[in-house]
Amino acid sequence: MHPDLEMMIVLQGFDLEVRRLTEEMAELPKRMARLAAQHEEAKRQLRSVTEDLAKEEVLRRRQELDIKDHQQKAARLRKQMDVVTTTAQASALEHEITFAEGEITRLEDAELESMERTEQLEAAKLTAEETVANLAQEHAAESARAAEALERDRALLAEVHAKRNELRPQIxxxxxxxxxxxxxxxxxxxxxxxxxxxxxxxxxxxxxxxxxxxxxxxxxxxxxxxxxxxxxxxxxxxxxxxxxxxxxxxxxxxxxxxx
Ligand SMILES: [Zn+2]
Structure with missing residues (x-):
C-alpha cells in the first residue's frame, strides 16, 4: 500500500472522530434545552391545574353564600305567610318561596358538579406534581451527565486534533x-x-x-x-x-x- 494511503486511512479515522465529537458536543446543549422546555411545560401545567382548583373553591364559596341567602329568604317568606290576609298575597309569597327553593336546588346541583371537577383536578394535580418532580430529577441528572460528557469530548477532541496535526505534515x-x-x-x-x-x-x-x-x-x-x-x-x-x-x-x- 502507498505509504500516504496508509497514513490517510488513519487521518480519515481522526477526521471522522473529530466530526463525531463535534456533532455530539453540538447535540448536548440542544438535548438539555429540550429537557428544560419539557420541565417548564410540566410546571406550567401544574400552575394551570392549581389555578383551576382555586377557581372551583371560589365558585363553591360563592354558591354556598347564595344558597344561604335563598334559604334565609325562604324562611322569611314562610314567616310572612303566617300573617297574610289575602289569597293574592299568599299566592305571591308561595310563588317567591318556590322560586327560592328552586334556586337552592339548582345551586346545590352546581356545587356537586364543582366538587366532581375538583376531584378530577386534584387527581390531575397529583399527576402533574409527579411529572414535575420526575422531570426536575431527570433534568438535574442529565445536566450533570451532559457537563461530564462535554468535558470528556473537549479533552478527546483536543487529543485527536493534536494527533491529526502531527500526522498531516507527514503525508x-x-x-x-x-x-x-x-x-x-x-x-x-x-x-x-x-x-x-x-x-x-x-x-x-x-x-x-x-x-x-x-x-x-x-x-x-x-x-x-x-x-x-x-x-x-x-x-x-x-x-x-x-x-x-x-x-x-x-x-x-x-x-x-x-x-
Ligand atoms: Zn465510490
Missing part, C-alpha cells in the same frame, strides 16, 4: 490536497474496496481496475473510485478468508484502535 503534499478536496465534497476521501465495490458509494469497480487495485495494493499506485472519486484501498484480509482468518474490522479501524 505527501499532492496526496493530502487530493484527500482534502475529496473529503470536502464527499464527506470522506477514502473508501475501502469490498467485494469489487466501493464501500462508500456502493458502485462496482470495473474488473480490470479491481484486479489492479488488488495486485498493486502494495506498490506506489493509488486508485480512485470512478463514480465518487474517493481514493480506494484494499484490505487483503477481507477478501481472502480461506488464507487468513477474516478480521471483523477494517485496516483503518485496527490502525486507529492501535494508536
Amino acid at each position: 505527501g503534499e499532492s496526496s493530502l490536497s487530493t484527500y482534502d478536496r475529496v473529503a470536502k465534497s464527499r464527506g470522506t476521501a477514502l473508501a475501502e474496496g469490498v467485494d469489487q465495490k466501493c464501500s462508500a458509494c456502493q458502485m462496482m469497480v470495473r474488473p480490470q481496475r479491481w484486479n489492479d487495485l488488488r495486485e498493486r495494493s502494495n506498490d506506489e499506485a493509488m486508485f480512485t473510485c470512478e463514480t465518487c472519486g474517493r481514493l480506494l484501498y484494499w484490505d487483503p484480509a477481507r477478501d481472502a478468508p480461506q488464507k487468513k482468518p477474516v478480521k471483523n474490522e477494517s485496516i483503518a479501524a485496527s490502525i486507529v484502535r492501535a494508536l
Whole structure:
C-alpha cells in the first residue's frame, strides 16, 4: 500500500472522530434545552391545574353564600305567610318561596358538579406534581451527565486534533490536497474496496481496475473510485478468508484502535 494511503486511512479515522465529537458536543446543549422546555411545560401545567382548583373553591364559596341567602329568604317568606290576609298575597309569597327553593336546588346541583371537577383536578394535580418532580430529577441528572460528557469530548477532541496535526505534515503534499478536496465534497476521501465495490458509494469497480487495485495494493499506485472519486484501498484480509482468518474490522479501524 502507498505509504500516504496508509497514513490517510488513519487521518480519515481522526477526521471522522473529530466530526463525531463535534456533532455530539453540538447535540448536548440542544438535548438539555429540550429537557428544560419539557420541565417548564410540566410546571406550567401544574400552575394551570392549581389555578383551576382555586377557581372551583371560589365558585363553591360563592354558591354556598347564595344558597344561604335563598334559604334565609325562604324562611322569611314562610314567616310572612303566617300573617297574610289575602289569597293574592299568599299566592305571591308561595310563588317567591318556590322560586327560592328552586334556586337552592339548582345551586346545590352546581356545587356537586364543582366538587366532581375538583376531584378530577386534584387527581390531575397529583399527576402533574409527579411529572414535575420526575422531570426536575431527570433534568438535574442529565445536566450533570451532559457537563461530564462535554468535558470528556473537549479533552478527546483536543487529543485527536493534536494527533491529526502531527500526522498531516507527514503525508505527501499532492496526496493530502487530493484527500482534502475529496473529503470536502464527499464527506470522506477514502473508501475501502469490498467485494469489487466501493464501500462508500456502493458502485462496482470495473474488473480490470479491481484486479489492479488488488495486485498493486502494495506498490506506489493509488486508485480512485470512478463514480465518487474517493481514493480506494484494499484490505487483503477481507477478501481472502480461506488464507487468513477474516478480521471483523477494517485496516483503518485496527490502525486507529492501535494508536
Ligand atoms: Zn465510490
